[in-house]
Amino acid sequence: MTTDQISITTATHKKEKPSQDQVPFGTIFTDHMFMMNYDTNEGWHDPRIVPYAPISLDPAAMIFHYGQTVFEGLKAYRAEDGRILLFRPEKNFQRLNLSSDRLSIPPIDEERMLEYLIKLLEVEKDWVPSTLKTSLYIRPFIISTEPNLAVGPSRTYTFMIILSPVGSYFPGGIRPVTIHVEEQFTRAAKGGTGMAKTAGNYSSGYQAQAIAKKEGNADVLWLDGAEKKYIEEVGSMNIFFKINGEIITPALTGSILKGITRMSIIELLQSWGMPVTERKISIEEVYQAFTEGTIEEVFGTGTAAIISPIGELNWQGQKMIINNHEIGEVSQKLYDTITGIQRGQLEDPFGWVVALS
Numbered sequence: 001m002t003t004d005q006i007s008i009t010t011a012t013h014k015k016e017k018p019s020q021d022q023v024p025f026g027t028i029f030t031d032h033m034f035m036m037n038y039d040t041n042e043g044w045h046d047p048r049i050v051p052y053a054p055i056s057l058d059p060a061a062m063i064f065h066y067g068q069t070v071f072e073g074l075k076a077y078r079a080e081d082g083r084i085l086l087f088r089p090e091k092n093f094q095r096l097n098l099s100s101d102r103l104s105i106p107p108i109d110e111e112r113m114l115e116y117l118i119k120l121l122e123v124e125k126d127w128v129p130s131t132l133k134t135s136l137y138i139r140p141f142i143i144s145t146e147p148n149l150a151v152g153p154s155r156t157y158t159f160m161i162i163l164s165p166v167g168s169y170f171p172g173g174i175r176p177v178t179i180h181v182e183e184q185f186t187r188a189a190k191g192g193t194g195m196a197k198t199a200g201n202y203s204s205g206y207q208a209q210a211i212a213k214k215e216g217n218a219d220v221l222w223l224d225g226a227e228k229k230y231i232e233e234v235g236s237m238n239i240f241f242k243i244n245g246e247i248i249t250p251a252l253t254g255s256i257l258k259g260i261t262r263m264s265i266i267e268l269l270q271s272w273g274m275p276v277t278e279r280k281i282s283i284e285e286v287y288q289a290f291t292e293g294t295i296e297e298v299f300g301t302g303t304a305a306i307i308s309p310i311g312e313l314n315w316q317g318q319k320m321i322i323n324n325h326e327i328g329e330v331s332q333k334l335y336d337t338i339t340g341i342q343r344g345q346l347e348d349p350f351g352w353v354v355a356l357s
């Protein structure tokens with residue numbers, strides 16, 4: 001790998017920044033973006049920060065045909081003292097390389113990716129919003145760019161980072177959602193790409209999500225691809241259950257995305273003396289707990305919402321109402337603690353936060 005200096009081309013026209021709390025997710029982008037190229041001769045090279053703009057690709061570029069692409073998602077937060085904070089960003093770049101490995105994309109030095117991100121954030125620091133519950137969403141991604149219709153890994157790639165200011169995930173305060181337990185469609189199978197953040201995993205879920213939404217659900221809960229028996233995850237969130245005092249999350253089997261929020265919640269609960277059992281959990285077990293009245297809390301976890309309480313699960317025409325559609329005690333405490341650490345309001349005993357100097 002070459003050790004090029006990052007070149008910076010400053011945008012001559014600066015965009016107007018949106019009103020902070022009313023930005024629909026992922027629709028507004030900052031003035032600059034990061035780019036770097038790969039080819040088999042030079043490896044990853046030419047890291048640069050350039051004005052945010054459309055990119056030009058050959059219509060035969062492999063990304064358009066065979067979907068060889070990976071992405072990440074994390075956030076930069078503005079602390080009350082003005083500092084810009086990142087939450088475990090090294091985990092995102094580790095995971096990007098894991099996803100790349102699955103998709104036959106060449107790896108990128110993880111420390112270097114973090115350096116590039118920090119450089120980009122320094123250029124765009126005024127874009128990190130400061131009002132309550134807002135943040136700057138960070139989207140690193142890699143696309144295959146070789147113009148070639150032969151099925152096989154591309155010999156050229158582009159790595160990019162784009163930034164998008166986002167408002168609160170729950171503008172009216174946290175509200176538990178209703179989720180449809182999906183029994184017809186499958187998100188991922190063992191041996192497939194479920195553990196990778198790659199495009200096809202998401203578009204293949206749209207049909208199921210559209211049907212579920214029509215019936216008043218916010219999203220779908222995916223079951224395992226083989227038997228449609230064991231719980232995997234919700235949309236782009238991992239899932240936790242509190243049943244009869246035990247906190248359970250599905251074990252990582254290769255078809256579930258290894259969430260960084262999931263990992264942090266497991267570590268946090270452990271530190272509170274509330275160990276999480278990572279195991280197989282079937283939808284029948286959840287239904288049984290519901291009928292026995294032992295299901296206490298259910299919540300999804302992910303960078304977007306951090307904690308998204310689930311107030312109702314619809315399965316085979318049965319409505320399982322959880323905790324009277326209210327946010328549970330553990331869910332609330334986890335939300336307050338993680339968001340507090342992320343925004344620098346609470347002490348960070350785990351060393352999770354990376355502050356820009």
Ligand SMILES: *Cc1c(COP(=O)(O)O)cnc(C)c1O
Nearest residue numbers: 236237238257259260261302303
């Ligand atoms: C990104 C993602 C998650 C959550 O991961 P975090 O690192 O916690 O944001 C869970 N499931 C899927 C399918 C995802 O894409």
